[in-house]
Structures are given as structure tokens and as C-alpha cells.
Amino acid sequence: HSNGHILKSDLDGNGEETLTNLTILEAFDAVWSPRKTKAAVSYHERGIVKRFINEIATGTPSRFLPPDVQSFAWSPDGTGMGYLLMQGASSNLVIADQLNRSGRIVYSTPVPDFNVQWVAKNTLLLVSRPSGLAPSLVMRFDLSSRRADPLLPGTRGIVALPFPDGGGFVFSQSSERGEAQPLAHYSFQDGTVTALNVTTLAEKCAVAANAKKLYCGVPRGTIRAPSPDEWYRGAVALSDIITAVNLETGEVAAVLEDMPPIDAVSLFFSADERFLFFQDKPTGTLWRLTL
Numbered sequence: 001h002s003n004g005h006i007l008k009s010d011l012d013g014n015g016e017e018t019l020t021n022l023t024i025l026e027a028f029d030a031v032w033s034p035r036k037t038k039a040a041v042s043y044h045e046r047g048i049v050k051r052f053i054n055e056i057a058t059g060t061p062s063r064f065l066p067p068d069v070q071s072f073a074w075s076p077d078g079t080g081m082g083y084l085l086m087q088g089a090s091s092n093l094v095i096a097d098q099l100n101r102s103g104r105i106v107y108s109t110p111v112p113d114f115n116v117q118w119v120a121k122n123t124l125l126l127v128s129r130p131s132g133l134a135p136s137l138v139m140r141f142d143l144s145s146r147r148a149d150p151l152l153p154g155t156r157g158i159v160a161l162p163f164p165d166g167g168g169f170v171f172s173q174s175s176e177r178g179e180a181q182p183l184a185h186y187s188f189q190d191g192t193v194t195a196l197n198v199t200t201l202a203e204k205c206a207v208a209a210n211a212k213k214l215y216c217g218v219p220r221g222t223i224r225a226p227s228p229d230e231w232y233r234g235a236v237a238l239s240d241i242i243t244a245v246n247l248e249t250g251e252v253a254a255v256l257e258d259m260p261p262i263d264a265v266s267l268f269f270s271a272d273e274r275f276l277f278f279q280d281k282p283t284g285t286l287w288r289l290t291l
Contacts (some may be wrong), residue, residue: 006030006039006054011270011288030054035078038062038098042072053100063100073118074098076166081116084126093124093141106146111137120166122265123188132157132178140188151186152193157228161202163211169212172202178226183216185247196245197252201228204240206267206276207247213256214245215276217264237282238263242289256289 009016026044033039039054041061051065051072065072068086075081078098085092091112096103114137116127122144128137136158138151152158157174168187175181183196183205198218205216217240224230240263242256250252263281270277276289 006041006056009245011275012127013288023101031072031074033074033078034076035098037078040065040072040074040081053098063101067291070113071115073116073124075118076120081118082124084114085117086112093126095143104141107141107148109148114139117162119162119169120188120211123158123166125169127158129258130157130159130232131229132174132180133229136173148150151191157226159202159228161205161207163207164209165211167211170196170202170207170230172200174225174227178229180223180225180227183214183245194250196247197250198243198245199223200243201231202229204238204264204267206269208269208273212247213287214247215267215269216243216245217241217262217267217278218243237261241266242276242278256290260288 007016007018027041029042031040037056039056040051041054042049042051046285050067051069052061053063055062058284065083066085070084070086070091072083080095080097082093082095085094089110090108091114092105093107094103095106108222111128113129117125119125122142124141124143126139126141130136135154135156138158139148140151142146155173160169160171162169167189168182168185170185172183173181180199182199183202184193186193198216200216200218205214207214219238219240224236230236239261241254243252244255264278265281267276267278274291276291277286279286
């Protein structure tokens, strides 16, 4: 909420309930743990990004994260967390329990702008912040062996969306001229890359739990180059068609065309996958689509 409170409601928007009434005027993100007992809340304070773990049951902060945390992710089972912490010239990947106790550095890199995604029990994905003007860095980190392997070398503008089953990820990419290219998906099992017949940004998509279907906001026109740079900096707003992609057959079908201009982000499904939720990027308005 704009006043910094964290709220929940039924899937139809009724039964609104305040989970925490902390007044944080510049809160901009809250990441629920998979167990739904905690949320990692991010906010600005005098130009500095700060984060803390909020206990949903009590509505109070339980742990503050270090001030130099660059990126954060919950473990898939919600019992732990991983985050990237800048210390000197190194970005250190720290693994801790769900209350940020027993933290240990498992990997260090000089790359300062990785985003971390915890995609499976022992697999984390490190992806550099995307630009259509430069090759992306994508690392698959194995927590058991503490080995980091590069993926998709030389590919530009990568935005990655992990599969819920941890088997791989969908990614958007750009050409050498910074133009948006069709989506593709990468398999961890054999390293294969399969192109999809739809061009959008992976951040505008959601993968079904069985990893067989993908729903995306697909722009009606082209995405201005360099992509995704222009979209991220707010220089352009897109008008999307909600589109379904069968990841097994490659079939693409429009699901919702007749709707007002919406630049869809933050897509997610209800637990039974009867509904698809998304926000309009310029206004923050939340929408629900019955599938």
C-alpha cells in the first residue's frame, strides 16, 4: 500500500486485511516467502535501499538485512534465503536461514550487478542486469559443489524467468543492434535452447506450475531498441495482448485482446491456476483474468 502497510485479500478482492501496519513511506517491494509466514520488504531511506524480514503473524520486523544487499531471493521451500552483498570490490553470495541467521559466503565475484534467483534446492541463477547494448552474464551456481557455470555466452539483454519445477528458465534476449528477439527456454537437464514464436520480455510472463504453459503480456507493436533498456527506464509504455504459449508444442494463442492499454508486469497464477493476476506498469493497477 502507498502508506507502507502490507495487506492481503481474497482472490476476488474482498476480505481485505492488514497484515502489518508499519508506516514505511517509501516501501517499493515485498517478497513473500514460499511459506507465506514472512515477507522481505524493501524501502528507500534518504536515497539508500534498505531491507528487512517482516513476520506476518506479528506484523513486526524480525531481522534487518545488511545495508549493502544488492539482490535477494527465498529458497524454494522457504526455509532459507540467498542474497548478494557488496563487500569492497566483491559481490558475495550469502546463504542463511529464513531469519538471516548462520549466514555464510558460498561464492564471490567481481561482477557488481548480478540478480539472484533460487530456482531449485541446490541451484541458483545469477543474471547480470540486462542491456541490449552489452552481452549478459548468466551463471548457474550449484550449492552442493559451489561451482558456477556460465550459460548463454555472448547473448545480450537477457531477462530470465525460472520454471516453477526448477528444470530451466524462459528468457528474453536482444540482437547485436539491441532489438528485442523472440523468447526462448533453456533446459538445465541437457542445456538445450528452444525458441518460442513470441517476442516480449520475460518479466512480462508467468509459467504454469507444471511448466507446460506460459502466459505473457505481448506488445501489440515492436519494443523500442535498445531493449530492454528503454522499457526499464520508463521511456516507453507498451500495450499488451495476454497470450498463452504451449511450451510442449510451441502453439501460441491470444487469450485477451479486447482490453484497455496495459503494460503487464508481475504476472502470477492463483494456486489452482483458475486466475491470472498482473499489474499495469505505469499505474500499478492490479488486474485479474479468469482462465
